[in-house]
Amino acid sequence: MKIAPRLVAWQRKHGRHGLPWQNTRDPYRVWLSEIMLQQTQVAAVLDYYQRFLSKFPTVKALAQAPADQVMAQWAGLGYYARARNLHACAKQVMGTWQGKFPPDAAGLATLPGIGPSTAAAIAAFCYGERAAILDGNVKRVLARLFAIEGDPTSRPIELQLWSQARDLVPSARTCAQDPDAMSAYTQGLMDLGATVCTRSRPQCQVCPFKKDCLAFQQGRCDELPWPRARKVLPERSTAMLIAHQAGHILLMQRPTTGIWGGLWSLPECDYELEPTMACQQLGLAAKKTEALAEFLHVFTHYRLNIRPHLVHVEQSDRTRAEKADLLPKGGEWVSIKTLHERGLPAPVRKLLDGLIAAQVLA
Ligand code: SF4
Numbered sequence: 001m002k003i004a005p006r007l008v009a010w011q012r013k014h015g016r017h018g019l020p021w022q023n024t025r026d027p028y029r030v031w032l033s034e035i036m037l038q039q040t041q042v043a044a045v046l047d048y049y050q051r052f053l054s055k056f057p058t059v060k061a062l063a064q065a066p067a068d069q070v071m072a073q074w075a076g077l078g079y080y081a082r083a084r085n086l087h088a089c090a091k092q093v094m095g096t097w098q099g100k101f102p103p104d105a106a107g108l109a110t111l112p113g114i115g116p117s118t119a120a121a122i123a124a125f126c127y128g129e130r131a132a133i134l135d136g137n138v139k140r141v142l143a144r145l146f147a148i149e150g151d152p153t154s155r156p157i158e159l160q161l162w163s164q165a166r167d168l169v170p171s172a173r174t175c176a177q178d179p180d181a182m183s184a185y186t187q188g189l190m191d192l193g194a195t196v197c198t199r200s201r202p203q204c205q206v207c208p209f210k211k212d213c214l215a216f217q218q219g220r221c222d223e224l225p226w227p228r229a230r231k232v233l234p235e236r237s238t239a240m241l242i243a244h245q246a247g248h249i250l251l252m253q254r255p256t257t258g259i260w261g262g263l264w265s266l267p268e269c270d271y272e273l274e275p276t277m278a279c280q281q282l283g284l285a286a287k288k289t290e291a292l293a294e295f296l297h298v299f300t301h302y303r304l305n306i307r308p309h310l311v312h313v314e315q316s317d318r319t320r321a322e323k324a325d326l327l328p329k330g331g332e333w334v335s336i337k338t339l340h341e342r343g344l345p346a347p348v349r350k351l352l353d354g355l356i357a358a359q360v361l362a
Pocket of ligand 1: 196210213
């Protein structure tokens with residue numbers, strides 16, 4: 001099956017053209033959008049992308065920024081390893097590549113956080129390289145077009161999909177005649193997966209490939225691709241302390257590796273531990289503690305049950321802790337007015353915003 005010429009023509013007529021990271025060959029902008037779009041919907045990325053670019057307009061500005069500022073701009077987008085890799089990648093581009101992104105997919109794939117599909121997308125968009133992409137949407141499209149059975153995230157099926165993806169890219173001759181063919185083709189695959197060959201209820205009637213698509217012909221569009229083998233997520237529990245006093249909240253910076261790495265979060269303690277005991281461990285004498293409603297946050301690998309405790313702290317206690325350097329490592333009393341400058345995990349931000357809106361914290 002040959003899809004490239006039709007896909008290029010379809011993209012030019014029916015695809016997306018007005019996204020802020022399109023119509024540029026600047027690898028910095030394209031790279032940033034590709035990283036943000038990994039496992040995140042376009043609608044969620046739009047604001048973040050613009051804000052991130054206005055804060056860090058060049059790869060140099062990003063490389064020179066403190067990690068804290070980068071995390072603050074990323075906070076809420078999730079999958080924080082992406083932000084840490086983004087920062088590491090910018091530093092590597094400045095240090096090893098003299099401020100210029102590598103000129104091909106193979107070089108791009110050596111940078112932190114850039115996998116083969118992302119490298120190919122950047123190379124196709126910026127350099128017109130004939131490199132195949134294979135993200136989640138493309139896997140779905142190919143699994144349907146060729147009626148490929150099996151879990152598309154499993155290694156053998158993934159290899160089969162990669163091989164199909166490579167066979168389908170526009171020919172060298174096409175690319176020589178039409179230098180924008182690779183860009184339109186790559187964008188076309190993304191657009192087809194996002195707008196026509198969607199996960200549920202694909203719009204086969206308007207699909208340019210309905211005559212060739214094996215899943216459509218066999219009436220198996222709902223069945224393909226096979227769903228990923230489901231794992232039951234383990235559940236963990238933790239308690240968080242919202243220690244506050246006179247417009248300040250005690251935050252702790254998390255270690256750079258692991259969940260919410262490098263972000264600012266609330267002090268945590270054992271789920272069962274009495275909050276007054278937890279306060280003592282932090283060097284705080286609580287005036288009063290109050291249990292708030294528990295809630296669940298779902299990560300890709302586990303579910304976290306969070307039990308928040310509101311802790312009213314004596315002023316003298318806060319000042320004493322600050323002066324005597326009694327705060328645990330990474331702890332800081334942060335003014336509620338400057339909370340927006342800190343990178344907070346999304347559920348913590350939501351919890352604190354709710355308490356601020358209800359004037360429980362002021
Ligand atoms: Fe997807 Fe339907 Fe097009 Fe096949 S015909 S590629 S299932 S939209």
